[in-house]
Amino acid sequence: MTIFSSTRALVAFPIALALLCSASVASDTQAPSQDAVYIDAKQRWWKPGEARRWHESMRFEGRTADVEIISPDIDFDAATHPFFAPLGTNGRACVTCHQPADGMSLSLDSIREQWQRTKGRDPLFAMIDGANCPDAEPGKPQSHSLLLERGLFRMPLPWPPKLPEGETLEFSIEVVRDPTGCNTSPRFGLKSDNPTISVFRRPRPVANLRYILTVPNLFNIKTGVPVMRDPETGERANMNMLADARVLTPRAQARDAAKNHLQIVSPLSEEQVATLDRFQRGIYMAAVRHRTGGALDAAGATGGASAVVTGLPLLGDFIERRVFHYFDPWKRPDVPADTAAERAFRESVARGEEIFMMRPFYIRDVTHLNTIIGMGNPIKRTCATCHNMQHVGIDGAPGWMDLGTNTLPYAEKTEDLPLFKVTCSAEARPHPYLGRTIYTTDPGRALITGKCVDVGAINLQQMRGLAERAPYFANGSAADLMEVVEFYDRRFDMKLTEQEKQDLVNFMSAL
Amino acid sequence: MMMRMRLYASGLALLGAACTAIAATPDRYLSFVTCPIIRDTELPCWLAEYEGELYFLGMQGDSASAFNSPQLKHRALIEAKVGSGERICGGIPLESVHVSVMQEIDSSCETILPAEGFTPPPYERGPGPAVRPHPAAPRKDPAPPYTAQEYVLEFEFDNEFLARRNTRKLEELVRFVELSKARAVRIEGTRAISLLSDGTRLVESETIAKRRAERVARILVDLGIPTSMIETRWSAEPLPGNGIDDYTRRRVTIRVEVGAAAP
Numbered sequence: 001m002t003i004f005s006s007t008r009a010l011v012a013f014p015i016a017l018a019l020l021c022s023a024s025v026a027s028d029t030q031a032p033s034q035d036a037v038y039i040d041a042k043q044r045w046w047k048p049g050e051a052r053r054w055h056e057s058m059r060f061e062g063r064t065a066d067v068e069i070i071s072p073d074i075d076f077d078a079a080t081h082p083f084f085a086p087l088g089t090n091g092r093a094c095v096t097c098h099q100p101a102d103g104m105s106l107s108l109d110s111i112r113e114q115w116q117r118t119k120g121r122d123p124l125f126a127m128i129d130g131a132n133c134p135d136a137e138p139g140k141p142q143s144h145s146l147l148l149e150r151g152l153f154r155m156p157l158p159w160p161p162k163l164p165e166g167e168t169l170e171f172s173i174e175v176v177r178d179p180t181g182c183n184t185s186p187r188f189g190l191k192s193d194n195p196t197i198s199v200f201r202r203p204r205p206v207a208n209l210r211y212i213l214t215v216p217n218l219f220n221i222k223t224g225v226p227v228m229r230d231p232e233t234g235e236r237a238n239m240n241m242l243a244d245a246r247v248l249t250p251r252a253q254a255r256d257a258a259k260n261h262l263q264i265v266s267p268l269s270e271e272q273v274a275t276l277d278r279f280q281r282g283i284y285m286a287a288v289r290h291r292t293g294g295a296l297d298a299a300g301a302t303g304g305a306s307a308v309v310t311g312l313p314l315l316g317d318f319i320e321r322r323v324f325h326y327f328d329p330w331k332r333p334d335v336p337a338d339t340a341a342e343r344a345f346r347e348s349v350a351r352g353e354e355i356f357m358m359r360p361f362y363i364r365d366v367t368h369l370n371t372i373i374g375m376g377n378p379i380k381r382t383c384a385t386c387h388n389m390q391h392v393g394i395d396g397a398p399g400w401m402d403l404g405t406n407t408l409p410y411a412e413k414t415e416d417l418p419l420f421k422v423t424c425s426a427e428a429r430p431h432p433y434l435g436r437t438i439y440t441t442d443p444g445r446a447l448i449t450g451k452c453v454d455v456g457a458i459n460l461q462q463m464r465g466l467a468e469r470a471p472y473f474a475n476g477s478a479a480d481l482m483e484v485v486e487f488y489d490r491r492f493d494m495k496l497t498e499q500e501k502q503d504l505v506n507f508m509s510a511l
Numbered sequence: 512m513m514m515r516m517r518l519y520a521s522g523l524a525l526l527g528a529a530c531t532a533i534a535a536t537p538d539r540y541l542s543f544v545t546c547p548i549i550r551d552t553e554l555p556c557w558l559a560e561y562e563g564e565l566y567f568l569g570m571q572g573d574s575a576s577a578f579n580s581p582q583l584k585h586r587a588l589i590e591a592k593v594g595s596g597e598r599i600c601g602g603i604p605l606e607s608v609h610v611s612v613m614q615e616i617d618s619s620c621e622t623i624l625p626a627e628g629f630t631p632p633p634y635e636r637g638p639g640p641a642v643r644p645h646p647a648a649p650r651k652d653p654a655p656p657y658t659a660q661e662y663v664l665e666f667e668f669d670n671e672f673l674a675r676r677n678t679r680k681l682e683e684l685v686r687f688v689e690l691s692k693a694r695a696v697r698i699e700g701t702r703a704i705s706l707l708s709d710g711t712r713l714v715e716s717e718t719i720a721k722r723r724a725e726r727v728a729r730i731l732v733d734l735g736i737p738t739s740m741i742e743t744r745w746s747a748e749p750l751p752g753n754g755i756d757d758y759t760r761r762r763v764t765i766r767v768e769v770g771a772a773a774p
Binding site: 226317364433 | 555557585643672674
C-alpha cells in the first residue's frame with residue numbers, strides 16, 4: 001500500500017483531473033500537499049452516481065478546516081462503485097449521508113444547502129428517514145424539520161426488541177410527546193401493526209474504522225460479559241459501530257443501510273458487500289488545515305490524516321502515550337507561524353490538548369463509566385478517561401454511556417424531539433442514577449438490549465474532522481463545538497474559564 | 512452545599528470525640544450499610560461513617576483495583592476489619608474492605624467533604640492519565656499433570672455482575688479446560704446473609720444464586736465450553752452470616768473435573 005505517492009494519480013489521470021478537478025489547482029495560500037488532490041468548496045457536494053474519480057489522497061476545502069482523506073482504494077470511477085452509486089429506489093447512495101468534505105458524515109450546512117439548491121427534491125430528503133415521518137407531507141420544510149434544524153435522520157427500531165435467549169425485557173415504554181407524529185402514527189408508530197419506535201440521530205463518520213473496530217478485550221468491562229461475536233464470521237466484535245451497536249461490522253451495517261436508508265429492492269450482492277467493506281475500512285480522515293491556524297502539520301505538529309494511517313489503535317490515556325499527541329511541538333515558546341493570529345491559534349490548540357488530557361474534574365452519574373466496578377461515582381478524571389483511543393478519541397471499552405445528552409434532567413430542554421417515558425419493572429435493577437422512571441428523547445442502547453441500565457446509553461463518536469460536521473452529539477443538540485464544551489462544563493461543573501473553553505474548541509477543530 | 516459539608520464534618524469530629532470508640536477497636540470486624548462519603552483531596556478518598564466514627568475505605572481506583580469504590584446516590588454495604596494504623600484522610604483505616612453498592616437510589620447519599628488539608632497517601636495513579644502503559648503480564652499456562660481445579664468467584668451483595676478479577680478467572684478456567692481436556696465443569700451458585708454489626712440480617716434475593724450460576728454458565732458456553740460438559744445448580748436457601756467473612760458466601764464455585772469419570 002503506497003498511500004503517500006498520489007502524484008502517481010496526477011500523472012495517470014491528467015485528463016480526468018483537468019475535467020473534474022479544474023478548480024483544484026492549489027493557490028499559494030491554500031497549498032495542499034503536493035501529494036493530494038485538492039477539491040474546492042464548489043465541488044464539495046458529492047452527488048450519487050456522479051462521474052467523478054476517487055483519489056488516493058484528497059483535501060476538501062472546508063468552511064472552518066480542510067478535511068484530508070487518504071484511502072488505499074485509489075483512482076476508481078465512483079459512478080458505479082457501490083458506495084457512490086444510487087443502489088436503491090430513492091436515488092440515494094452511501095455518499096449522500098457520508099460526504100467526504102463533511103468528514104465522511106454530513107453537516108447541517110450541507111443539508112441546508114442541498115435543500116436550497118434542490119428545493120427539497122434531493123434524495124437526501126427521502127421520506128423514509130429524511131422526513132420526520134414517512135407519512136408527512138413531502139416538500140414542506142416542516143415535514144423535514146429535524147433534518148433541517150438538527151441534521152437528524154429517523155431511525156425506526158422494532159418494539160419490543162428481539163432479545164437473545166435467556167434475556168428478558170426490563171421496561172415498558174410510553175410516548176409522552178410526539179412532535180413528529182411518527183411514534184403515534186397508526187401506520188408507523190408504537191401501536192401500529194409493526195410496533196416501531198422512531199428515534200432521530202446524526203450520521204457517523206465512515207472513516208478511521210481500524211480504530212473503531214479494534215477489539216481490545218475479550219470481556220466488556222461495562223457489562224461483565226464477553227463482547228459479542230459477529231454472527232457472520234464468529235469473530236469477536238468491538239461493538240462501537242453506530243449509536244447503539246445494533247450491528248457489529250461494516251458488512252452488516254452496509255446491508256442494514258441499503259435496506260433502510262437506500263430502500264434497495266434486492267439485497268446487496270456479496271461482491272458489493274465485500275467492496276463496501278474493503279473501501280470503508282481503508283478510509284482515513286482528519287482535519288489538515290485550519291482557516292485561522294493554517295497547516296495542522298506545520299511547525300513540528302503532525303495533524304492530518306497521515307498520522308492516523310500510520311498510527312496504531314492503542315489506549316492513549318497515558319502521560320507517555322497521549323490520545324492526540326500531534327500538537328506537542330506547539331507547546332514550546334514562540335511557536336513558528338506566519339501571522340500573529342496563526343500563532344495564537346496554535347498556542348490555544350496546544351493548551352486545549354493539555355486540558356483534554358490533564359485537567360481533572362468529577363465525572364458523575366454516567367452509566368457505564370461510573371458504574372464500572374472499581375471506578376466509583378463520582379470519579380475525578382479527565383476527558384481522556386472516556387475518549388481514550390489514540391487518534392480517534394472513542395472509548396475502546398466499548399463506548400456506550402448515558403452522558404445525559406438525551407435523558408432528563410441533563411438533556412437540553414427542547415420540544416422538537418419525541419419524549420418517551422421508560423418504566424423499569426420491579427424485578428429489574430433500576431437505572432443506577434435515574435431510577436425506575438426515566439424520561440428520554442432516545443433510549444439508546446436499551447432499545448436493543450431491553451435493559452434499564454442501558455436507557456440513554458449511546459456510543460461515543462470519534463473526534464476527527466469535527467470542524468466540518470456540526471451539529472454534535474447523536475441528537476444534534478450541540479450546534480457548534482462551543483456548545484459541546486458548554487454542555488460538559490455545565491454537566492460536570494468543570495469551572496472552565498472562557499479562554500479554556502475556546503482552547504478546547506480550537507483543539508477539537510484541529511482534529 | 513459547602514456550608515452543609517462543613518457542618519457535617521464538624522459534627523463528625525464532635526461525635527468522634529464524644530463517643531467511646533468501641534466500634535473502632537483494631538481487628539474488630541465491622542459490617543454496616545451507610546451512605547459513602549468522598550473527600551475532595553487531589554486523588555479522592557472514600558470514607559464512611561459508622562456509630563459516630565469516620566472510617567477510611569480506600570482511594571479512588573479503577574476497574575483493576577482491589578478496592579471497589581462506592582457510589583454516591585447509593586448506600587453501600589461495608590464489610591471490613593478495623594485497622595491499626597494512622598488515620599487516613601481523617602478516617603480510621605479499614606482492612607480487607609468489601610464494598611457492595613445497594614441497587615436502589617438514595618438521593619441523600621451526596622456528601623463530598625472538602626480536602627481540609629488532608630493529603631492522600633501515595634497512590635499508583637493520580638486523577639489524570641496513568642504515567643505509562645504497563646504491558647500485560649504474560650499468562651502462564653498450567654502445566655500437567657492436570658488435576659481437578661476449583662475456581663471461586665465472589666460477588667457484591669445481591670448482584671451477579673462479574674468484576675474484572677472474576678472475568679480473568681474465567682479466562683484462566685477456559686484455558687485450563689482446553690489444556691486438561693476436562694470432562695466436566697460443575698457450577699454452583701450461592702446466596703448469603705450478611706450479619707451486620709448491629710445484629711441486622713441482610714438477606715440476598717431469592718433468585719440471585721440462580722442468576723449468578725446461569726450467567727457464568729452462559730459465559731462459559733460463549734467462550735467455547737460445550738453445554739454438554741456443564742452442570743449448573745444453585746442453593747435455594749441463603750448461607751448463614753457471621754459478620755466476618757460473609758462476602759465469601761456470595762459466590763459461584765466452578766469445579767473442573769479432569770480424567771476419566773469414576774466407574
